[in-house]
Amino acid sequence: MSTEKKLANKKRRNQNIAFGLFTGISYSVVGLLFVILAFIVVKGIGVISWEFISAMPKEGMTAGGIFPAIVGTLCLVLVSMVFAFPVGVFAAIYMNEYVKDGWVKKIIKQMTNNLAGVPSIVFGLFGMSLFVNKLGFGDSILAGGLTLGLLVLPVVIRTTEESLKAVENTFRQASLGLGASKWQTTRNVVFPIAFPNIITGLILSIGRVSGETAPILFTVAAYFLPKLPTSIFDQAMALPYHLYVISTSGTNIEASRAMAYGTALVLIVIVLISNLLANKLRKHFGKKVKMN
Amino acid sequence: MHKIVSQNVNFYYGEFQALHDISLSVKENTVTALIGPSGCGKSTYLRLLNRMNDLIDNTHMSGTITIDGNDIYDKHTNVDDLRKNVGMVFQKPNPFPKTIFENVAYGLRVNGITDKKIIEERVITSIEQVALWEEVKDKLHKSAFELSGGQQQRLCIARALAIQPSVLLMDEPTSALDPISTSKVEELIYELKKQYTIVIVTHNMQQAGRISDNTAFFYMGELIEYDKTKTIFTKPTKKQTEDYITGRFG
Numbered sequence: 001m002s003t004e005k006k007l008a009n010k011k012r013r014n015q016n017i018a019f020g021l022f023t024g025i026s027y028s029v030v031g032l033l034f035v036i037l038a039f040i041v042v043k044g045i046g047v048i049s050w051e052f053i054s055a056m057p058k059e060g061m062t063a064g065g066i067f068p069a070i071v072g073t074l075c076l077v078l079v080s081m082v083f084a085f086p087v088g089v090f091a092a093i094y095m096n097e098y099v100k101d102g103w104v105k106k107i108i109k110q111m112t113n114n115l116a117g118v119p120s121i122v123f124g125l126f127g128m129s130l131f132v133n134k135l136g137f138g139d140s141i142l143a144g145g146l147t148l149g150l151l152v153l154p155v156v157i158r159t160t161e162e163s164l165k166a167v168e169n170t171f172r173q174a175s176l177g178l179g180a181s182k183w184q185t186t187r188n189v190v191f192p193i194a195f196p197n198i199i200t201g202l203i204l205s206i207g208r209v210s211g212e213t214a215p216i217l218f219t220v221a222a223y224f225l226p227k228l229p230t231s232i233f234d235q236a237m238a239l240p241y242h243l244y245v246i247s248t249s250g251t252n253i254e255a256s257r258a259m260a261y262g263t264a265l266v267l268i269v270i271v272l273i274s275n276l277l278a279n280k281l282r283k284h285f286g287k288k289v290k291m292n
Numbered sequence: 293m294h295k296i297v298s299q300n301v302n303f304y305y306g307e308f309q310a311l312h313d314i315s316l317s318v319k320e321n322t323v324t325a326l327i328g329p330s331g332c333g334k335s336t337y338l339r340l341l342n343r344m345n346d347l348i349d350n351t352h353m354s355g356t357i358t359i360d361g362n363d364i365y366d367k368h369t370n371v372d373d374l375r376k377n378v379g380m381v382f383q384k385p386n387p388f389p390k391t392i393f394e395n396v397a398y399g400l401r402v403n404g405i406t407d408k409k410i411i412e413e414r415v416i417t418s419i420e421q422v423a424l425w426e427e428v429k430d431k432l433h434k435s436a437f438e439l440s441g442g443q444q445q446r447l448c449i450a451r452a453l454a455i456q457p458s459v460l461l462m463d464e465p466t467s468a469l470d471p472i473s474t475s476k477v478e479e480l481i482y483e484l485k486k487q488y489t490i491v492i493v494t495h496n497m498q499q500a501g502r503i504s505d506n507t508a509f510f511y512m513g514e515l516i517e518y519d520k521t522k523t524i525f526t527k528p529t530k531k532q533t534e535d536y537i538t539g540r541f542g
């Protein structure tokens with residue numbers, strides 16, 4: 001009886017310790033995140049103004065705004081997504097719906113996963129040699145966008161695959177059972193059901209793309225370019241690189257410190273907006289195809 | 293005249309043999325119930341009849357299955373045509389993320405029927421066949437997910453009927469439904485048997501007793517006993533069958 005009680009006490013104590021530990025850790029993580037955010041908001045909010053987001057940089061980037069960097073980043077996001085979405089989604093559909101289980105599939109999977117782990121600077125070098133030099137795009141939004149597209153391709157493939165996997169098999173069977181072909185089934189039944197999750201994954205990758213510096217370093221990013229790009233063959237400024245430049249090698253680093261935090265704030269806001277958008281879209285489409 | 297004839301069918305998932313030497317024949321316009329404990333191979337056998345197991349990687353079968361005298365596993369058999377002829381209804385209602393109308397029209401459209409009149413006619417007939425017309429006639433263009441589970445299941449049956457199959461496979465079609473929806477589907481099955489040959493998997497002994505003409509008892513991948521439903525339920529010849537239907541195991 002008393003040993004039973006002891007055991008019960010011990011169990012309860014261990015449970016409390018573990019629970020306390022996990023609670024503590026999760027709150028610290030959230031807290032830390034909050035501190036980082038607050039830090040950047042506090043430091044950066046001062047320079048945020050209409051001029052800051054709508055004007056060209058001035059006086060060796062210590063004054064004026066970051067408009068061309070915002071435009072540049074948006075262009076890069078657009079080009080990379082136009083490339084990575086269709087390619088990634090089709091690759092995932094092929095992998096998940098068409099390739100039979102076996103070693104071929106395993107190898108492709110493994111390669112995709114490895115690709116996701118390659119440091120982004122390596123993508124930058126690859127993009128430079130392929131797009132900038134070999135294909136002759138030069139330093140351009142096209143070259144940078146494609147490089148970023150390659151970078152997120154594994155993410156797009158993986159999220160799409162996960163979303164397709166989550167579609168219950170009886171939907172496929174029901175469609176095929178009516179004499180539909182595999183492609184009809186994928187296009188009319190499987191894809192629409194998976195779509196809300198796919199779109200979420202895609203938008204989350206926008207956050208990734210807009211924040212990367214290394215892949216654009218050798219492929220597109222301009223140090224200082226106080227005009228807007230006119231075509232995808234132009235060079236452009238970009239937020240993360242601009243941030244790097246004015247924090248490390250501007251003409252007057254101290255003077256542009258506030259601008260740097262302002263830039264960081266804008267970047268974070270763009271990422272936050274795309275995440276919110278992802279949630280909204282998922283809810284919107286989710287309602288349309290809600291399972292029973 | 294037998295509609296479906298299986299002879300010495302073995303089926304394997306990889307190394308695992310799920311069906312052992314199944315020989316079973318089904319008469320036209322009858323309801324055949326497949327019963328047996330979980331994992332005994334009922335669904336596996338059912339999926340062989342419309343070659344749905346082809347979709348599962350690393351499987352193989354031996355033996356022959358014929359429908360209307362045609363070997364359905366013959367090289368020259370067109371699988372799409374086979375599946376058009378052999379409709380399937382699943383355990384959980386699974387309407388497509390489309391309108392009520394489009395769910396039923398789907399099978400027609402994917403089979404290349406484009407004539408609006410024909411499509412509309414067939415959709416309405418099929419929905420009437422499953423006694424759902426009164427309940428949905430005002431919301432044909434609303435999402436199928438707005439229907440109750442029982443209505444969804446009848447819609448899925450209508451979807452299968454729209455392409456005019458001659459065989460209907462049902463895998464525990466009422467196990468996710470409430471008692472009232474269940475009895476509606478049972479009545480429906482009774483009606484449908486006039487036009488279709490139905491093979492149904494069920495865990496519900498009363499249901500098997502109520503709606504089926506013949507019953508096959510599966511156990512561990514083997515067909516233990518197959519006879520008139522009345523015989524199976526009143527004087528089974530095998531001890532295992534008796535134990536199962538009297539609820540002593542399974």
Ligand SMILES: Nc1ncnc2c1ncn2[C@@H]1O[C@H](COP(=O)(O)OP(=O)(O)OP(=O)(O)O)[C@@H](O)[C@H]1O
Pocket residue numbers: 305308310328329330331332333334335336337348
């Ligand atoms: N896709 C699969 N891969 C491997 N083994 C499978 C697969 N599907 C079924 N099996 C195995 O085959 C055997 C028969 O399964 P089946 O689904 O046909 O049983 P069942 O009689 O329909 O059972 P239940 O009443 O639970 O639906 C089981 O042992 C099961 O584990």
Ligand SMILES: [Mg+2]
Pocket residue numbers: 334335336463493
């Ligand atoms: Mg089953």
